[in-house]
Amino acid sequence: MHFFLSFFLIIDWLKGHLLTCPFKSHTGLDCPGCGFQRSLLALMQGDVKSSLHLFPASLPIVILLIFVPAHLKFDFKQGARVITLLYLFIAIVIVLTYIYKIYNHNLY
Amino acid sequence: MSENQFPQETPENNPAPKPPEFKAPEFKAPASPHQYGGFGQQALPNSTPVLVLGILAILSCCCYGLPGLILGIIGLVLGNKDRKLFRENPGFYTESSYKNSKAGRTCSIIAVILSILMVIFMIALVAMVGWATLQNPEELKRVIEEMGKH
Numbered sequence: 540m541h542f543f544l545s546f547f548l549i550i551d552w553l554k555g556h557l558l559t560c561p562f563k564s565h566t567g568l569d570c571p572g573c574g575f576q577r578s579l580l581a582l583m584q585g586d587v588k589s590s591l592h593l594f595p596a597s598l599p600i601v602i603l604l605i606f607v608p609a610h611l612k613f614d615f616k617q618g619a620r621v622i623t624l625l626y627l628f629i630a631i632v633i634v635l636t637y638i639y640k641i642y643n644h645n646l647y
Numbered sequence: 648m649s650e651n652q653f654p655q656e657t658p659e660n661n662p663a664p665k666p667p668e669f670k671a672p673e674f675k676a677p678a679s680p681h682q683y684g685g686f687g688q689q690a691l692p693n694s695t696p697v698l699v700l701g702i703l704a705i706l707s708c709c710c711y712g713l714p715g716l717i718l719g720i721i722g723l724v725l726g727n728k729d730r731k732l733f734r735e736n737p738g739f740y741t742e743s744s745y746k747n748s749k750a751g752r753t754c755s756i757i758a759v760i761l762s763i764l765m766v767i768f769m770i771a772l773v774a775m776v777g778w779a780t781l782q783n784p785e786e787l788k789r790v791i792e793e794m795g796k797h
Contacts, residue, residue, distance in 0.1 A: 619747050619750035620746075622754070
C-alpha cells in the first residue's frame with residue numbers, strides 16, 4: 540500500500556517536473572523526441588493507448604532499456620542481434636513519427 | 648681382383664630398401680578462436696560502454712541533435728578501436744563481447760545518422776524561415792502556416 544502511494548506521489552511530482560526541451564522552448568516547435576516524457580508518464584500509469592499516441596517509440600525504448608541490462612548481466616545468445624534490430628526499429632519509428640507530424644502540421 | 652670380392656648389389660640378394668611409407672600428417676583444422684569456452688579470454692575493453700553510449704545517443708536525439716551526435720561519434724570511435732583489437736587477436740577476446748561491441752557500433756552509426764538528419768533539418772529550417780523568425784515562436788507559427796497554405 541505504502542509502495543503504491545509513493546509511486547503515485549512520484550508520478551505526480553514528475554508531472555510537474557518534466558524537463559523542458561530546449562528546441563521546443565526556443566522555437567515552439569516539437570523536436571523528434573518531444574512527447575517522450577509525457578508518453579513515459581502515461582505508460583507508468585498503465586495507459587498504453589495514450590502513450591503510443593503521444594510518442595509511439597517509447598514502448599520499444601522501455602523494452603530496450605530493460606533488455607540491455609538484462610543482456611549485459613545474463614549474456615543471451617542472440618541478445619546483440621535483438622538489440623540491434625530493436626534499435627533500428629526505434630529509429631525508424633521516430634523518423635516516421637516526425638515526418639508524419641511535419642506533414643500534418645502537428646508540431647505545436 | 649675379381650668382381651666377386653665386391654658383390655654388386657643386385658636386386659636378387661639385396662632388394663632395394665622400400666622407401667619409407669609417406670604418411671601425410673593428419674590434417675587438423677586450425678583451432679577456432681572461440682573453441683575454448685572463455686578460458687583465458689577477456690571481454691573487449693569497451694564493449695559495454697559502446698553499447699550504452701549507442702543507446703544513450705538515441706535518447707538524446709533532441710536538443711538540436713548535438714548530444715546524440717557527440718555520444719554517437721564517441722561510441723563509433725570506441726567501437727572501431729574494439730573491432731581493430733579483435734581483428735588483430737581474435738582468440739584473445741570473448742565472442743560475446745565482440746558481438747556486443749558490434750551491436751553498439753551499429754547503434755552508434757544509426758544514432759549519428761539520425762543526429763545528422765536532425766542537424767540538416769535545422770539548417771533547412773533556418774534557410775527557409777531565417778534565424779530571426781526561428782527565435783520568435785509566434786512569428787514562426789505564422790510563417791509555417793503560410794507555407795502550408797501554398
